[in-house]
Amino acid sequence: MPEPLILPLPDCSDPRLVGGKAAGLGALLRLGFQVPPGICVTTGAVRLAIREIGFDAEAAWARLVTAGPADRVQRLHEYQQQMARLAVPPQVLHELDDALQTLELNRPGSRVRWWAVRSSAIDEDGPRLSLAGAYRSRLGLLREEMASAIPSVWASCWTLSALTRARDARLPTMAVLIQPLLAARAAGVAFSCHPVTGEPHVVVVNAVPGLAEPLVNGTVTPDSFLIDMPPAQPAPRVRQRAISEKSSARIVTEQGVVDHALSPSRRAAPSLDEADVLRLAQLVTQAAACLKTDVDVEWAQDETALWLLQARVIAPHSVRTGLSDATSTWSRANFKETMPDLPSPLGLAFLEEFMEHGILRHYRALGCRIPAGTSSIRIVAGRPYINVSLFQSFTAQLRGDPRLVTEQMGGEGAPIPYGPAPLSWWKVARAGLLMEAKIRRAARRAEGWFREMKDMARVPQDDDATLSSPAALLRQLSAINQRLRERDLTFAIVGGVSQAFMVLGLLLERRLGLEWRARLNASLQGSGAVISANQIYRLTALAEAACREPPARAFLLAEPWRPQGFRAALAGTTFLTKFDVYLRDYGHRGLAESDVASPRFADIPEYVLGVIRAQLPAPSPRAAEDSAQVTAMKRRAALDDIRQRFGRRRHEWICFRWWHRRLDRFLALREANRHHLMYFSAAARRLELQMADHFVATGRLTHREDLFFLLPEEIRLLAEGTGLRGPEWVAQRRAEGDRLARETPSDVIRGLGELTQASADHDAQQPEAKSLGVLLRGLPIGAGVGEGPVRLVLTPADAGTVRRGDVIVTPV
Structure with missing residues (x-):
């Protein structure tokens, strides 16, 4: 019995005759699934067409599979010319026309005008090979175009792409599936x-x-x-x-x-x-x-x-079983502390550059592997997320405890199911020696580097902007960027903190059990936040100074309050003198300060005055010195308790104290490093705003803040006078920012998605949500367990409601 040349889709079952695609759809159709009707031009039709032109396709394919790269390209070109001579045999066209007419008559609704002509090769969509997208399909064809469309699909298996993907398979004989083209929504x-x-x-x-x-x-x-x-x-x-x-x-x-x-x-x-x-x-x-x-x-x-x-x-x-973006857990907990909810495009570009040069290159130097297709930073709905799984992978490769990573970055502490294998012990030893050298070098060089970063802020002030061209300002910016790349100590300092935490955890867990973390945290009170604590104490001292000075108190408590004229209103007061000293020391800091687009406190002194004003009505504020004394007392009590737990094991206590002092030192260095990095950020911001003033003056931008909506390469083009689309780029990104601002992505994301409305609806159905009216989601700022009344702090004015023992819940 001769093999059929045309078959209706319900009769398509043999992949050798109808190809994998038609056989699969025929099976679904027979199982009762909704599949558009169709007609298959079988492999018998293409074999008949090939015989009519005298082309030995089997032998040609065998030569292609075994040919070298250069010979393969030349032979493929010859065979493509042979396949171009193919024509649909007349008997096939006659049967096809009858079959399509029957299909139209049996199809409910209007007459079919447009058709889809699709490949269905015998090696396509099978259990061994998928070959998705390797062959050609054509959409939106009239019935009159079938005679030319079918040979073009036949010939699509004779391409370098198809050959590369199927070169170990037999000749991919091609059937063709023809179906009505759906008007898909x-x-x-x-x-x-x-x-x-x-x-x-x-x-x-x-x-x-x-x-x-x-x-x-x-x-x-x-x-x-x-x-x-x-x-x-x-x-x-x-x-x-x-x-x-x-x-x-x-x-x-x-x-x-x-x-x-x-x-x-x-x-x-x-x-x-x-x-x-x-x-x-x-x-x-x-x-x-x-x-x-x-x-x-x-x-x-x-x-x-x-x-x-x-x-x-x-x-x-x-199915890939390696660490990749799709298998990772992502967190934005750390970034929420230092960047705005929706960072600027320029701020995101700087962040990605810092992660590459300041973090990842050091892990590579230690011997850690970063799997292909795995990123350290991902932008979701305009917000940056850090790849927690990747950093867990680094820790696991170095034979550390990956759980410690989630304590510092957020996430959910789940073990990573995939990732590179741990390094061999000799490589771990090498990495340990290299890391120890980096840590010791950071301790020696930190003070000098911090002074150098502070000097970076001494760039021309705004009123000197006309003295420098955009090109000169770009060179200055490039120079301080290069200095940061070469001398930054962030990786080594953070490594010193992590190393000491790990060792102290091993020492204390055996003696204190589950209490070890809370005791260690208590023994470190004030250690890692010396500069930040001093900043808070200074604000408290300013509030107390205002209370003691009637003109300052009257100005700050005036209703309505108009802070814009504070210099004239407070002229000659001790409070203003102390306030200016505060701005000198902390004016380069700011809210969401890691984004260069965010203003510094020196740019918005009225905000700082508002924070001080919010403290004035608080009853009997504790003096800054008293707060420091209480912190020191708690620290000594925790250390005494730990000493007693070691008992007679004096050698363990000596080891603990050495590592505790080292942790104390590197926590202070970490805080100081962040404080001084903000001098670099403030310097970069000032240079960029000076460039923006030039661009506004020459009509290349509309507003100076528009610069933060551009990427570094686009700023360079503007400086060279070739970036004529600056306002257009800014308008598009401002519109995109307005849209993204209405989205509320999750703090933690698994894989390639984000928290869905379905998840939010599920949360709203929980008992806690029903009793409170809303379920608050968030991340703790540190490890440990605490209990107490919850206090919502949403504005500086709420600070006066906080009492000792409260659990503070606040947006960051």
Whole structure:
């Protein structure tokens, strides 16, 4: 019996005859899934066409597989010319026309105008090879175009890309699947298990508005949803979602397939609503169960139904089991302390540069490996997140305890399931010696480096801006950046803190049990925050000075309060003299100070006066000296308690004291390093604002603060006079910032998604949320356990309500 040349889709079952795609869809159709009807031009048709031109395709393919790189390219070009001679045999065209006409007659609704002509090779969508996207498909064709479209699909297996991906397979004989083109509202791909980690009982959905062709081609970023699909109760739920910005959608119109610009409201909207996402996830799970294997499904949704367009087997070797962005936990706890909720583009660029030059290069020098596809920083909804799993991986490679990382960075303390193996012991010993050398060098050089950073702030003041051109200012900025790269001690100082904490933990846990951390924290009170504590004490002292000086007290407590004229109102007072000294010492600090776009206290002295003003009504404020004495007493009491716990083990106590003093020293260095790094930040900010003044004066920017919405390379182009699109770039990023400001991403993110509305809804259903009216989510600022009344501190005015023993909850 001769092999058929044309088959309706329900009869497609043999991949050798109809290819993997048609065989898979035929199976889904017979199982009752919604699949658009179709006609398959079988592999018999292409074999017939090849025989008619006298081309030995099997022998040609064998020569390609064994040819060297240069010979392969030349031979492939020759064979492509042979395949270009292919024509659809007349009997195939006749049968196809009849079959398409029958399909149209049996299809409800209007006549089919546009068709999809899709590849279905015998090695495609199988259990060994997927070859997704390797071959050609064409969308939006008329019936009259079939004679030219089918040979172009046949020839698509004779490309270097297809050969590279399938070179160990036999000749990829090509069938062709023809289906009505759906007028999709949304389309995409979905996976019945996690495509990166292989995690079971989850479905990953990628979606775009309109047809999925831009997604398959890799030209757009899809919306991504991760859905938990537990084998039993509870019901499925969306765990993570990441909604991308879409500028256009590829849609089907009367004129054919066109790219349609989306309205502003639709660009940031999800391509699928949550009900459809869950319905699709259940459909994909059912398909995997029926086919008895995990599948990668292409789908589309039109006005009538949710359709399955393709089902590929997820090959076991395609699931990566290494540390990657998709398998990592991300936290923004640390960044929330030092950066605004929505940092500036320039601030984010500086952060990424600092992470590379100030942190990662040191880990590489220690011998740690960073897996390909793994980032240290990720920007989600305009906010920076640090890769906690990557830093846990570094600790594990150095044979340390990865749990300590989450105490400093946030996260959830879960062990990392993937990552590079620990270094050999001799490499760990080498890394230890190298790290010890870095730590000791940092201790020796810190004071000199801190003075040098303070000198960086002595750049031309704003009224001298006309003395320097943008190019000269750029050179100054580049020079201080280079000095920071070469001399920065952050990695070594933080390493000194981590090393001492680890050793003290080993010493104390054996003697104090679970209490060791609380006792150690108490013994360190004031150690790691000398500069910050002094800053607070100075503010308290200023409040007390204002209380003792009637003009200052009257000005600060006046209603309504107008701080803008404070210099004239406070002229000649002791309070103003002390306030100026405070600004001299701390004016380079600020709120969200790690972002150069954030103003310093010297720029906004009225804010600092507001903090002092908020303390004045507080009853009997404790003197700064009293606070320091209380802290010192608690510290001595904790050390005495630890000494007693060691008992007669004097050698352990001596070892503890040595490491405790070292930790004390490096906690102070860490605080001082941060304080002096802000001199560098303030210097960079001043230079950038001077450049911005030049750009505003020459019409290259509208406002001086616009500069912070540009990237370093764009600033360089503006300085050279070639960046004519400055205002356009700024306008786009300001609009994007306004949109992102309305989003509230989670503090901790797993994988490639973020906290979803579904998670928020789940939180709102918890008993605590019902009793309080709202459930507050956040991260502790330090390890340990405490108990007491919760005190919400939302503004400086709330400081007066705080009492000893309160648990403070405040946004950072």
